[in-house]
Amino acid sequence: MESDEEGIYDVESDASINYNSSDDGIYSEGENTAHGEANDFMDEPTSYKCLTSDQIFNYMMKVVDEVNAILQLPPHITCILLNHFKWDKEKLMERYYEGDQDKIFEEAQTINPFRLKGKVVSSNTNNITSFSMQSTKRPLTTQEVCDICYLPSQHMNGLQCGHFFCIDCWNEYLRIKIIDEGQGQKIACPANDCNILTDYETILSLLRGSDIKTKYHQRLTDGFVMSHHLMKWCPSPGCSVVVKVTTAGTRNVTCICGHAFCFHCLQPIHEPVRCPLLKKWLRKCNDDSETAHWISANTKECPKCRATIEKNGGCNHMICQNKSCKFDFCWICLSAWSPHGSSWYNCNRYDANDSVAARTAQEKSRAALNRYLFYCDRYMNHRQSLELEHKLYSKIKFKMEEMQQHNMSWIEVQFLKKAVDILCKCRNTLKYTYVFAFYLRSNNQATIFEANQKDLEMATERLSEYLERDVTTDELSNIKQKVQDKAKYCEGRCEALLRHVYEGYDMDLWEYLDE
Incomplete structure (x- = not known):
């Protein structure tokens, strides 16, 4: 909501908000953010702020005043100099006091007022x-x-x-x-x-005319944001909010409109894969658009009776509705579902022995395509599951209302919404683990990663299946404990996977294939 006095924006009514009077009452998020996704799992605690158009202009003028208090230049000249240095105050003052001031004014396309x-x-x-x-x-x-x-x-x-x-x-x-x-x-x-x-x-x-002055004001703030290395427009359609980070290392941010994205590449949050690999993956998917279109189809055939099945939920445990079949299988690998809960079963690991030995250029190309299809199929499937599981919020809302009618308070039933939040976060992480795994060279660290990936996948499927099927039929007294246990375990597996990946980044343990 918006404050009547200072224009401070809050994402949720129960969010932890830091009010900084020196920053013109701008909404700020710190270590305890409203969505808990302000930073990567292994990032140092950082903060970021959400600014409206008017607040951007006020902040711009504030920066000009701060610099002008030191340089003692006309404000409009200071503004031109700051824009030349992409609004980096330290860089401007460092260059300004190095000696050749006339050159700075010439490069900035203005005139030294002292001359x-x-x-x-x-x-x-x-x-x-x-x-x-x-x-x-x-x-x-x-x-x-x-x-x-x-x-x-x-x-x-x-x-x-x-x-x-x-x-x-x-x-x-x-x-x-x-x-x-x-x-x-x-x-x-x-x-x-x-x-x-x-x-x-x-x-x-x-x-x-006021119209063109308003448009110029907008162009001025647009240029300020585009040139400022610590500011980005929220990429959500129709959103006019700017996110300003305090350090260039901040990656995951959440706008006041609710859209969570990577500050570096403006893509949705894509833990654990880094921006350069994600860019390569998206370019590869775009190049193979016909293949990507085929593998993202919404229907598959039952591996037993060949009946066409449409997936209408996020859970990957499928039961064929053909009365003469009723086969339980995994939507991802199309194998029987029964061994998926066993520790020895590897639905998430690509087995190179399944591919034909690549002896000719044609065979190598086919093997490379099969490998790409393997990872892309799982990437697309988790993306589809994530989209479908967003529908769970409306389903869970009715369950929460039902539980409130049985002497449970609004706060007490929030565990259901939190469980869906965890499910969606884990599903999103799983989606990008297959991008990371596609470029990962096989070694001991990759084996550990795949084991963590499998554990997270199994935990996510259990939580998804329970929330979609059993939570509507189970006794109210059993729901809370089961949901909290499954959600906590699922969240723990996600944290373990991310911790291992970021430790690998810090220690430079990951080796990548040249795909």
């Missing part, structure tokens, strides 16, 4: 604007010729570079730059041979 020797008074304001020309001041009390339309006008305005244009030409030029070209931070002087940037104060004083 200005002339003064010019704008004809339509009482402000005195400095410019770098050493020539005589232009008498703006008489009609002057615009450098664009070449028509005389008594309302001229110019930049520090000394180029003057009439108000009408200024407005048309700015309209094209802001509306048509989408520029904001880097609008240069209209003169063909000049690259001096127009500052925001000049632009705001020249623009006519």
Whole structure:
């Protein structure tokens, strides 16, 4: 919700919120986040903030004031310099005090205000604007010729570079730059041979109409966010919130709209696989679009009677509805379900011996395709299961209401929602473990990873099956203990898998295939 006084955003009513008065009342998340997914499992505790458009502009001006308090420059010049250095205050001040200040101003496409020797008074304001020309001041009390339309006008305005244009030409030029070209931070002087940037104060004083001023304000904040190395727009469609992290190492964040994503690549949270491998995987899936389309089909044949079966739930334990069959099997590997609970059964491990010996180029290509299909099939299946299991929230909601009618409080029945949260998180992790495993070279660490993956998969299937089938029929007195036990075990297996993966990252234990 939004605070009436400071515009502070909260994700959930029971979330732990840190209020920082020095940051203009911006919503902040720390180690204890509302969704518990602000950071990777092995990340150091970090924080991030969610900012609205108005808060972004206020924060931008605050940064300008902080830097200007040290550099003692006009605010609009400081803004241009900061934008040149991608709003990295430390980098700007380090370069500024290294010595060659004129070069910094030249690179930033502005003029050193300490080098200005002339003064010019704008004809339509009482402000005195400095410019770098050493020539005589232009008498703006008489009609002057615009450098664009070449028509005389008594309302001229110019930049520090000394180029003057009439108000009408200024407005048309700015309209094209802001509306048509989408520029904001880097609008240069209209003169063909000049690259001096127009500052925001000049632009705001020249623009006519509230609509274009609003659009310029939006372009200005867009450019600020795009150039700031610690800010990203939330990628959720229709969301206009910016997430600002405090350190570049922060990966997993959750916007106030509820969308959780990776700050580095803007993809949904993809633990345990890192961004470069995920990028390769998505590119590979896109290249093999026809194959990916085929393997993502919603139907499969029963391995016993060949009856066509459509999956309508997240659980992978399937029972053929053919009255003469009733075969129990695994939707992933199509094998009988009975051995899946045994410790020796490996539904999650790719067996290279199952592929034909690759002796020719054609056989190698076929073996590579079979291997890709193996991992992609499981990746797509867990993605489909995750989408279907989101429907569990509405199903569980009715169960929670039913339990409240049997003398259980609203707080006491929240264990069901938490269990579905854990299920979805584990299912999402499982989905990306197959991306990680596809590129992983076989060694002892890979074997341990596959064992953890199998344990997590078995725990996730047990929790999914119970929530989808048994929770609606079991006695109320038995539900809470069973759900909590299964959810806690499932969460523990997920943490064990992630801990092992991140230890491997830290110790550089993982070896990758060149796929």
